[in-house]
Amino acid sequence: MDAVVRGLAIYFTLLVIIRLSGRRTLAQMTPFDLVIVLVISETTQQAMLGDDFSITNAILLILTLFTTDIGLSYLKRWWPRAGHVIDGVPTILVVDGVYDSKALRGCRLDREDVMEAARSQEGIETVQEIKFAILEVSGAISIIKKS
Template identity: 90%
Template sequence: MDAVVRGLAIYFVLLFIIRLSGRRTLAQMTPFDLVIVLVISETTQQAMLGDDFSITNAVLLILTLFATDIGLSYLKRWWPRVGHVMDGVPTILVIDGMFDSNAMRGCRLDREDVMEAARGQEGIESVKEIKFAILEVSGAISIIKKPDLTKS
C-alpha cells in the first residue's frame, strides 16, 4: 500500500510542477530541459520505489500511475472545468497582426517564438500576415493566416 501512496503523491506533485512550469516547456525542449527530465525521472523513481525494487512493487506502481491517468481523463470528460484547471486553455498570442504582450509575458514566450512557428507552418514573414497565433494546451503554437485579398 505504501507504493500506491508514494506513486500517487509523486504523480500529483509532478503534475502540479509541470502545470506551473507552463506550456512553453512542453513546446520547446532544449538540451537543458532534457537533462532536467532525466534527473527528475531518476529522482522520482527512487522516491516511488523506496527500498523495494521488486518486480511486484514496480508493476503495482505502473498500474497505479496508469489507473490514475485514466481516472483523471474520465474526470476531465465529466467535469470540463477540471480539465481547464489541469491542462489550461488555449491562449491567443496574436490578434489581427498585433502581439498581445500580456499574453506573451504570461506564457513566457517572445515574439521570435511566434514568428518561428509562423515561418515554419505558413511561410509567414511578418506578424501583419497573422490573423491569430494561439498557444495550444499541448504547447504547440497554431498560426491562422490572414486571407490573401490580392488573389481573386
C-alpha cells in the same frame, strides 16, 4: 500500500510542477530540458519505490499510475472544468497583427517564437499578416493567416 501512496503523491506533484512550468517546455525540449527530465525521472523512481525494489512493488506502482491517469481522463470528460485546470486552455498571442504582450509574458514567450511558427507554418514574414496566433494546450503555436 506505501507504494500506492508514494506513487500518487509523486504523480500529482509532478503534474502540478509540469503544469506550472508552462506548455512550451513540453513542446520544444532543449538539451537542458532533457537532462532535467532524466534527473527528475531518477529522483521520482527513488521517491516512489523507496527501499523496496521488488517486481511486485514496481508492478503495483505502474498499475497505480496508469489507473490514476485513466481516472483523470474520465474526470476531464465528465467535468470539463477539471480539464481546463489539468491541461490548461489555449492562449491567444496575436490578434489582427497585434501582439498581446501580457499573454506573451504569461506564457514566457518572445515575439520571435511566434514569428518562427508563422514562418514555418504559413511562410509569413511580418506580424501584420497574422490574423490569430494561438498557443495550444499541447504547447504548439497555431497560426491563422489573414485572408
